[in-house]
Amino acid sequence: MRTAKPQFESLEKCLSDHLPPKELAEVKRILYGKDIPKLDINVETKRLAEEHDFEIQSYNFEANVEQLRAPRIVKIGLIQNQIVLPTTSPVKAQQDALYNRIATLIKAAASCGVNILCLQEAWTMPFAFCTRERLPWCEFAESAEEGPSIVFIQKLCVQYNMVIVSPILERDNNNGEVLWNTAVVISNTGHVLGKHRKNHIPRVGDFNESTYYMEGNTGHPVFQTHFGRIAINICYGRHHPQNWLMFGVNGAEVVFNPSATVGDLSEPLWGIEARNAAIANSYFTCAINRVGTEVFPQEFTSGDGQPAHRDFGHFYGSSYVTGPDGSRTPGLSRTRDGLLVAQLDLNLCRQMKDSWGFRLTQRLDLYAKSLTEATNGDHVPQII
Numbered sequence: 001m002r003t004a005k006p007q008f009e010s011l012e013k014c015l016s017d018h019l020p021p022k023e024l025a026e027v028k029r030i031l032y033g034k035d036i037p038k039l040d041i042n043v044e045t046k047r048l049a050e051e052h053d054f055e056i057q058s059y060n061f062e063a064n065v066e067q068l069r070a071p072r073i074v075k076i077g078l079i080q081n082q083i084v085l086p087t088t089s090p091v092k093a094q095q096d097a098l099y100n101r102i103a104t105l106i107k108a109a110a111s112c113g114v115n116i117l118c119l120q121e122a123w124t125m126p127f128a129f130c131t132r133e134r135l136p137w138c139e140f141a142e143s144a145e146e147g148p149s150i151v152f153i154q155k156l157c158v159q160y161n162m163v164i165v166s167p168i169l170e171r172d173n174n175n176g177e178v179l180w181n182t183a184v185v186i187s188n189t190g191h192v193l194g195k196h197r198k199n200h201i202p203r204v205g206d207f208n209e210s211t212y213y214m215e216g217n218t219g220h221p222v223f224q225t226h227f228g229r230i231a232i233n234i235c236y237g238r239h240h241p242q243n244w245l246m247f248g249v250n251g252a253e254v255v256f257n258p259s260a261t262v263g264d265l266s267e268p269l270w271g272i273e274a275r276n277a278a279i280a281n282s283y284f285t286c287a288i289n290r291v292g293t294e295v296f297p298q299e300f301t302s303g304d305g306q307p308a309h310r311d312f313g314h315f316y317g318s319s320y321v322t323g324p325d326g327s328r329t330p331g332l333s334r335t336r337d338g339l340l341v342a343q344l345d346l347n348l349c350r351q352m353k354d355s356w357g358f359r360l361t362q363r364l365d366l367y368a369k370s371l372t373e374a375t376n377g378d379h380v381p382q383i384i
């Protein structure tokens with residue numbers, strides 16, 4: 001499915017098209033931090049990208065050389081994509097078309113040597129939660145342990161020796177068949193390492209997700225993978241600094257933020273929140289957003305005074321990676337499917353803890369005490 005109306009392609013493209021090189025370098029330094037060198041993309045990956053019409057960008061986050069620790073190099077991949085078939089197509093056809101598309105993008109990630117890959121929020125379906133309709137959308141839900149997309153991804157994990165974070169609509173068959181918004185972590189040996197359920201559920205604009213599932217009950221798990229410690233802060237959780245904080249407290253080195261969000265609502269916040277989280281928590285963050293405009297069969301409203309409509313607005317892509325030093329990659333396109341590859345030296349996390357000291361100075365004990373008091377029913381604000 002193609003974008004409904006012509007869209008602005010990307011902030012970075014606009015800047016480099018219109019600024020002289022010297023000014024561009026200064027603007028980038030101030031907006032994005034130190035320059036992240038590009039990594040070469042091999043011929044096979046470029047061929048895949050051209051043949052299958054997706055964008056590919058690749059960067060290298062370097063760290064200082066240490067005397068006692070070897071560099072801890074890991075390659076991560078972020079995939080953003082449009083849905084493939086119209087939302088009126090049979091459910092199975094929509095699923096199969098998405099599997100097909102994602103298989104190609106994952107193949108490209110493998111040919112770049114990606115070790116850990118994350119897909120976008122609810123990648124197995126259109127983001128139909130705006131509609132508040134039950135059918136057919138609930139039919140996309142599946143077991144996080146043995147659902148069809150899990151089995152599909154497990155095979156790719158083994159084939160490519162890759163850890164894959166697969167955000168799906170979960171149906172918990174052991175507990176009343178209720179739905180959750182869940183990210184499943186599948187190891188490079190094809191085992192389900194665990195899952196995390198979205199902690200913060202939006203109630204804004206057309207994001208009527210609370211009609212389908214409740215706030216997650218899995219806390220803030222960090223997954224020890226073969227390639228590093230990762231966590232997942234699903235979409236709306238990125239507006240909650242405490243959510244990011246807890247993944248850091250639990251030792252994450254890379255936090256993925258698989259999302260589905262639209263321009264009118266959140267775009268000015270997009271470049272700030274995940275990036276700030278990387279700085280404050282001394283880890284890498286990876287913000288991933290879907291692309292395109294998804295049109296639904298029936299009109300819907302969301303009680304916000306807008307006329308009835310059949311689409312959510314434009315999902316603006318713009319996926320990017322930030323390092324713990326605040327440096328960030330450019331975003332992928334606002335309009336095209338894409339793969340963003342970043343080589344990280346995880347040693348940068350501790351190096352930032354040592355130099356800036358945010359983990360040393362963050363005063364968790366003070367806030368634990370103050371928050372305990374503030375969440376008491378009889379809290380009196382400290383106003384003097």
Ligand SMILES: NC(=O)NCCC(=O)O
Binds near residue numbers: 235237259261265
């Ligand atoms: N998927 C989701 O939680 N979207 C909410 C909108 C936003 O956080 O920008």
